[in-house]
Each structure stands twice: as C-alpha cells, then as structure tokens.
Amino acid sequence: MHRYSLLLVFLVLGITSCSEKREVLPPQPLGPIPSDDQLIWHRMELNAFVHFTINTFTDKEWGYGDESPELFDPSAFDADQWIKTLKDAGFKGVILTAKHHDGFALWPSKYTEHSIKNSPFQGGQGDIVKSVSESAKKYGLKFGTYLSPWDRNRADYGEASYMEYYRDQLKELFTGYGPVFEMWFDGANGGDGYYDGARETRTIDRQRYYDWPNTLAMVDSIQPQVLFFSDAGPDIRWVGNERGLAGETNWNTITPDTLYAGKAGIEELLQQGAEGGSHWIPAEVDVSIRPGWFYHQSQDSLVRSAENLFQLYLTSVGRGSNLLLNVPPDRRGLFHEKDVASLQGFRKILDSVFKKDLVKSAQITAESFRGNDERFSPSNLNDGNGDTYWATDDEVVQTSFEISFGVPKSMNYLLLQEYIPLGQRVAAFEVQVPKGNGWETIAKGTTIGYKRILEFGGIEASKLRIKITDALGCPVISNVGVY
Numbered sequence: 001m002h003r004y005s006l007l008l009v010f011l012v013l014g015i016t017s018c019s020e021k022r023e024v025l026p027p028q029p030l031g032p033i034p035s036d037d038q039l040i041w042h043r044m045e046l047n048a049f050v051h052f053t054i055n056t057f058t059d060k061e062w063g064y065g066d067e068s069p070e071l072f073d074p075s076a077f078d079a080d081q082w083i084k085t086l087k088d089a090g091f092k093g094v095i096l097t098a099k100h101h102d103g104f105a106l107w108p109s110k111y112t113e114h115s116i117k118n119s120p121f122q123g124g125q126g127d128i129v130k131s132v133s134e135s136a137k138k139y140g141l142k143f144g145t146y147l148s149p150w151d152r153n154r155a156d157y158g159e160a161s162y163m164e165y166y167r168d169q170l171k172e173l174f175t176g177y178g179p180v181f182e183m184w185f186d187g188a189n190g191g192d193g194y195y196d197g198a199r200e201t202r203t204i205d206r207q208r209y210y211d212w213p214n215t216l217a218m219v220d221s222i223q224p225q226v227l228f229f230s231d232a233g234p235d236i237r238w239v240g241n242e243r244g245l246a247g248e249t250n251w252n253t254i255t256p257d258t259l260y261a262g263k264a265g266i267e268e269l270l271q272q273g274a275e276g277g278s279h280w281i282p283a284e285v286d287v288s289i290r291p292g293w294f295y296h297q298s299q300d301s302l303v304r305s306a307e308n309l310f311q312l313y314l315t316s317v318g319r320g321s322n323l324l325l326n327v328p329p330d331r332r333g334l335f336h337e338k339d340v341a342s343l344q345g346f347r348k349i350l351d352s353v354f355k356k357d358l359v360k361s362a363q364i365t366a367e368s369f370r371g372n373d374e375r376f377s378p379s380n381l382n383d384g385n386g387d388t389y390w391a392t393d394d395e396v397v398q399t400s401f402e403i404s405f406g407v408p409k410s411m412n413y414l415l416l417q418e419y420i421p422l423g424q425r426v427a428a429f430e431v432q433v434p435k436g437n438g439w440e441t442i443a444k445g446t447t448i449g450y451k452r453i454l455e456f457g458g459i460e461a462s463k464l465r466i467k468i469t470d471a472l473g474c475p476v477i478s479n480v481g482v483y
C-alpha cells in the first residue's frame with residue numbers, strides 16, 4: 001500500500017512535469033508593440049513619394065501661393081507610367097502631394113478656386129488624385145496622401161476658419177479616393193506667403209493651431225486604418241533628416257509627450273528613437289531621388305544613381321526604417337527617363353545582392369532555446385516564415401546562435417529581423433567568425449528591429465556566430481540571412 005502511494009506520487013509528479021513541459025509559453029510582448037496597421041506598414045519597406053504641382057511648372061520648390069492655376073498643364077500625364085515604374089522597382093505604396101504649401105489642389109476641391117479645375121489640364125476636368133489612386137489600385141500599390149497644413153494661398157491661413165477649410169479638404173480626400181494607407185502631415189508651417197494678396201508673414205502656434213487630436217480623430221472616423229505621419233507621429237515619425245539616414249541605433253519606440261511637428265532640436269532623437277520609449281512610432285526615411293522635391297530640368301544630371309539608391313536602402317530599410325523615396329514627375333507629367341533608369345538599376349542591384357541566401361542550406365544551432373520547445377528553436381531562423389522565431393527563456397538575455405555553412409563561404413551582407421509583434425528588444429549584438437579555438441568579432445551592431453542589414457565587404461568563413469550582448473528581454477528573432 002505504502003509503495004503504491006509512493007508510485008502514485010511519482011506518477012502525478014511525472015505527469016505534472018510533462019504537462020509543464022508541454023506548456024512552454026511564448027514570450028510576453030515587451031513594451032509598446034506595433035498595431036496591425038503599423039505591422040503591415042513595416043512589411044512594405046519601400047514606398048514612393050511623388051511631389052507634383054504647380055511648382056513643377058514654375059521651377060520652384062515652395063510656391064508663394066500667387067501662381068495662376070493656368071500654369072498647371074502637363075502635356076503627357078500618365079499615372080500608369082509612374083506606378084508601373086514603381087511597381088517594377090519593388091515599391092509597395094505611393095504618397096502624392098495633393099496640396100503643397102502653395103495651396104494648389106490637385107483635385108477639383110469644391111472648397112477653393114485654387115485648383116486643377118481652373119487649369120487648362122484636360123479642359124479643367126482632370127483629377128490627379130483620382131488618376132493616381134486608381135492607378136495604384138490597378139497595380140496593387142497602396143495609396144497615401146500629403147495635404148500641406150501650411151497654405152500660402154488662403155486668405156484666412158492662421159485663423160480658425162482655415163482649419164474648417166483644411167478639415168473639409170481632408171474629408172474630400174478621405175471620402176472620394178478609396179483607402180488611404182498613410183497621411184503625411186508636413187512639419188513646415190507658417191511663414192511668408194501670398195495669403196490672397198496680403199503678402200505678409202504669418203506665424204502660427206505649431207503645437208495648438210491645427211488642433212491635431214480632433215483633426216486626426218475626424219480623419220480616423222472616416223478611415224480608421226490610416227497611419228498618420230508627422231515629425232512626432234502619432235503612427236509614424238519623421239527620421240529627423242532628409243538625407244536618407246536612419247540611426248544605426250534605431251528604436252521604434254519613443255516618448256512623444258513633448259514632441260510636436262516643427263519642434264526644433266529633436267532631430268537626433270527622431271533619428272534614433274528612445275530605448276524604453278512609451279509608444280511604438282517607427283521612423284520613416286523621406287529623401288528625394290533628385291536634389292529638389294519637385295522636378296527641375298537643371299537637375300536632370302543630378303539624379304541619384306542606382307548604386308546611390310542601394311546605399312539609401314541600406315541606411316533606411318537596412319536600419320529598421322521604411323524608405324520613402326521621392327520621384328518627381330516632369331512637366332510632361334511623366335517620370336523622367338533618368339529617374340526611371342536609376343529605379344530599374346536599383347531593382348537589379350537588390351535582386352543580385354539578395355539573390356542567394358547562404359543560410360537557406362546552412363545548419364543553425366543556438367546556445368539554448370525557450371523551454372527546449374521546437375516552436376522556439378533556431379531552425380525557425382531560416383524557415384522563410386516571418387511568423388516563427390527563435391526565442392530563449394525569459395532570463396536568458398545574453399546569448400548566441402551559430403550558422404554553419406559546412407565549407408567556407410564568401411559573404412557580403414548579414415540580415416537580421418526581430419519578431420516585432422512581441423516588441424523591439426535587442427540593444428547590441430556582435431558578429432563573429434571562428435579564430436583559433438575561439439571566435440573573432442568582425443562586426444558590431446546595436447538595434448535590429450524589423451530589419452537590420454550589416455555590410456561586411458567580403459569575408460570568408462565556414463561559420464558565423466551572432467552574439468546578442470544586450471537586450472531589454474529575451475531575444476525573439478524571426479529571420480537571419482547571409483548574402
């Protein structure tokens with residue numbers, strides 16, 4: 001009897017520990033995490049900006065607001081040419097300047113005469129916003145829009161009534177043109193302008209004038225999926241420069257309490273984000289393929305080369321941000337041949353650099369994996385599935401995994417991705433190759449985030465070890481690639 005009860009105790013214990021083993025839980029989300037729409041956005045990686053308006057015809061960057069609508073007359077406008085070029089180059093979304101600072105509306109807004117409806121283009125019947133949104137839909141790109149809060153044409157810019165006008169225009173854009181994935185609010189606000197003949201300088205309270213909470217809530221009530229971009233978010237933040245550079249340290253988190261569009265002195269914070277920040281507000285890298293945002297014939301010889309675009313890719317997408325590359329149509333209403341050639345070349349470089357992932361046929365082992373449960377094993381790192389990941393036990397923060405190629409391979413790039421639905425965690429890592437009986441560090445990085453690409457410039461090794469040296473919690477890595 002006594003012996004039987006002992007056996008029973010063992011059995012019960014055994015069953016409990018077995019069932020405990022089976023119940024290894026995934027890591028809990030750590031800190032702020034992306035919303036579903038932000039996650040979709042991260043996965044887009046490459047989006048295009050299109051600056052097109054009356055400036056294209058006046059050779060200006062910032063129209064004063066007194067330009068006659070008569071000037072807007074592209075001779076061979078073809079939105080499909082833009083969108084097909086972008087699609088072929090791998091872009092997933094397009095954001096159009098529906099109205100820039102000069103106030104000219106590229107759609108026939110019923111709230112102003114300063115619009116395409118009073119231009120000679122298509123006999124006043126044209127609607128660029130419609131053509132571009134429809135073409136984007138046709139080619140499977142998402143459509144986004146930019147509506148400059150600053151309006152140098154309006155008589156009442158600076159007064160309360162202008163905000164009514166601005167909101168009415170937002171309503172037009174958000175009800176008439178299908179789903180909008182991203183809305184861009186520019187930080188350039190207030191200054192001199194035409195203002196319907198006043199020709200003066202007007203300053204506004206950048207923090208309060210636009211009543212952003214209510215303005216955004218209004219848009220959100222029409223299209224809840226839209227992501228708002230501004231210097232300070234709330235969904236996507238500016239990266240703090242227009243040179244194409246995300247921070248090598250780039251947290252998707254930041255504490256936006258004291259931030260607002262146009263606030264000075266926050267460039268570095270925006271570029272790097274903040275470890276432990278209170279909100280998930282990833283940085284977007286906006287940069288132009290030409291020196292200007294708008295087309296100028298004088299800049300035809302200054303279009304970024306394909307190699308230069310690839311460098312921009314490495315300093316934006318390769319640092320965990322999205323690239324928003326501006327491609328300005330010319331006076332014909334077409335992407336210029338030089339820009340098209342660079343975009344095609346850019347695609348070729350991407351395809352050739354990332355053609356062969358050496359990890360696909362390699363063995364991956366890790367110091368440990370969570371609860372020894374296969375669901376969290378390092379084999380998830382090269383299974384081509386972004387929804388599986390390698391994770392360790394909660395208390396295992398400094399750890400490593402090894403990639404064995406079998407034979408020496410020469411390689412140029414390492415690509416890492418964290419599984420960001422559970423938060424951004426890694427703060428420092430090292431890349432090592434075997435040396436003697438140990439390892440030698442050949443590269444170091446800080447954050448990973450959605451994607452981190454390190455360039456080695458050609459090394460040869462039969463093994464790589466990725467050592468996580470600092471993280472906010474146990475690492476959760478979904479993908480590794482070596483090229």
Ligand code: FUL
Binds near residue numbers: 061187188293
């Ligand atoms: C800036 C604007 O002033 C430029 O003209 C351009 O639109 C750029 C994307 O944002 O703040």
